[in-house]
Every structure is written in C-alpha cells, then in structure tokens.
Amino acid sequence: MAAIEATNLTKHYGDIKAVRGIDLTVEEGSIHGFVGPNGAGKSTTMGMLVGVVTPTVGEATIGGEPVGSHAALEQLGYAPQKPVFYESMTARSYLQYIGKVAGLDGNLSGRVDELLVWLDLADAADQPINGYSGGMKRRLGLAQAMVHDPDLLILDEPTAELDPQGRASIIKTLRNLTDQGKTVFVSSHVLAELEQFIERVTIINDGQVVMSGPLSEITAGLLETYTVKSTNDQQLQDLLNNCSSVESVEVNNEAGLTVFVEDQDAFPIDLTTIAGDAGIGLRSVSREDGLETAFLEMINQETGET
Numbered sequence: 001m002a003a004i005e006a007t008n009l010t011k012h013y014g015d016i017k018a019v020r021g022i023d024l025t026v027e028e029g030s031i032h033g034f035v036g037p038n039g040a041g042k043s044t045t046m047g048m049l050v051g052v053v054t055p056t057v058g059e060a061t062i063g064g065e066p067v068g069s070h071a072a073l074e075q076l077g078y079a080p081q082k083p084v085f086y087e088s089m090t091a092r093s094y095l096q097y098i099g100k101v102a103g104l105d106g107n108l109s110g111r112v113d114e115l116l117v118w119l120d121l122a123d124a125a126d127q128p129i130n131g132y133s134g135g136m137k138r139r140l141g142l143a144q145a146m147v148h149d150p151d152l153l154i155l156d157e158p159t160a161e162l163d164p165q166g167r168a169s170i171i172k173t174l175r176n177l178t179d180q181g182k183t184v185f186v187s188s189h190v191l192a193e194l195e196q197f198i199e200r201v202t203i204i205n206d207g208q209v210v211m212s213g214p215l216s217e218i219t220a221g222l223l224e225t226y227t228v229k230s231t232n233d234q235q236l237q238d239l240l241n242n243c244s245s246v247e248s249v250e251v252n253n254e255a256g257l258t259v260f261v262e263d264q265d266a267f268p269i270d271l272t273t274i275a276g277d278a279g280i281g282l283r284s285v286s287r288e289d290g291l292e293t294a295f296l297e298m299i300n301q302e303t304g305e306t
C-alpha cells in the first residue's frame, strides 16, 4: 500500500489557486522529493496531507487512511518549514512534552535521549531553545516529528535558510533515515540539494505537477546547458537556432548565449563548425551545472517564460 496517495488534491484561497488538482503516489519505504520554486504550492500540499489545511476538492490517504483522521495522524511525523517551539524550554523538556501530548508512555526519557544523540543535540539538551542556532532548531524540528517513531516523515524545506554547515548536517540526518526504512516526503526549491539522497521526485509549479518519477529517469530527460561567448552573439544565436543538436538559445547580454542542448555528443562539433564557417570567434564555452539549470528551464517552459 502507498504511504501517500492523493487524487486531484486542490486548494483555493479565494481567487488564489494555491494547488490545482495534484495526483501523487509516495511508495512505502521510498525517499521522495517534492520540488518547486517559491510559491509553487509545496507547503499547502503538505498541509493538506498532514490534516492542517482542508482541501477545496480532492482526497488523499496516508497508509490507506483518510488524511486528518486519527489513524492517518498516528502514522506520520511532520516538520513544518518554520517550526515554532516554546523557546524557554530546553530541547529535552520540549521533546518529553511532545511525547506526552502524543500519548506516549513507557520509556519516553529513553526515546528522547536517543533522538537527542541521533540529531546531535545531546550537548545542548538542557539549555533553553532560544539560544539555539537555526540549524539546531531545524534538527529539533525533525526530532519532534520523530518522537512517536512514525513510519512516514513529511518534511517541509528542512534545509531552507541554513548556512552550508547546517544544510550538510540536515542532509546527513536525512541520509541516515533512508537506512532505517522510513518513508520520507521532503520538499525543497533546490533540486540539486535533494539529488544526493532522493530516489523519486515530483516537480510542481504553479500548483500543478510538472513531472514525477524516478530521479534517474527525470534527470536523463533534462537538457544540457552551455554558456557561449563569441565575437557576434546575435549572429551565432540565429545560426544555432537552426542547428539540429540545439533545442533553444537565449541571449543574456554580457553573459553571452545560454544554449539548451538536445544532442550532447553532436553539439561541440556543431558549434565549432557553425562558428568557423561564419567567421565568428568563440571567446568562451562552458557547460553549466546541468541539473539545476535544466530544472529552472523546465519550470520556465511550463509557465511559458523565456
């Protein structure tokens, strides 16, 4: 059975169509990325899945149980994008409080100790949360989502607004989760950041799914991108637009041409031949970090921007 199954999930706020008919399947035990630019509808979708936002239309289940039901809530842990704590409490007392609210009894202190060690918060466990760094608060947000040891974690932008060190520590934690057989549904607006550990990805833009599937299949379909500077960018753009190895070309003034390439093998030869025949000098040619550039291009194509 799927950990998350959503059909035609839709949320309108008055005239704002935040989520417009999303279909989604997250398989049990998978690490599934949910990627889209700011305002794409990620948080709203996650809110509907965890039962804090009521869908306008559509339905969704968690482990087969309707979203918002007690049976669904028991199965999931949720770390919101901006977790709110009782900041005068310590991490230890806060996690114990969350455990009690969740109805846990038995060895709650043992569970809290385990989480504090695992999320690298043991040294600060008895200090007030208001002295914690942004990264520590995010890790505490993950810990509170995990107190009741749920099978499914729904994590909203766990790395947003963190410095590189904070990001690296969260990514390490998420990688560890994959070894524990948990299902993780994690959002980000940076595909390249999730690339290191997700198996499947759903890309959304403007409240709709743009693409969904195994990461390897999605990245295989993305276009390679080159930046080219020449002695005559305008003429080179016209020539490349008629070249079979090229999908499209944009002029970025001083930055030169951005060339979206369809045939990776043929393009370098085509470029040098075309420029040579036309007497255009190539000043620099560089290949961009394919994944992120291509992701942004894919989003732009969907919205009709250039």
Ligand SMILES: Nc1ncnc2c1ncn2[C@@H]1O[C@H](COP(=O)(O)OP(=O)(O)OP(=O)(O)O)[C@@H](O)[C@H]1O
Pocket: 013, 016, 017, 018, 019, 036, 037, 038, 039, 040, 041, 042, 043, 044, 045, 081, 157, 189
């Ligand atoms: N409570 C609300 N009332 C009105 N509009 C809302 C509300 N919540 C979200 N929106 C709008 O819905 C759209 C989707 O927002 P959402 O926060 O789900 O996107 P997101 O992909 O999570 O973006 P971000 O990464 O910036 O949080 C945006 O246009 C947002 O302004």
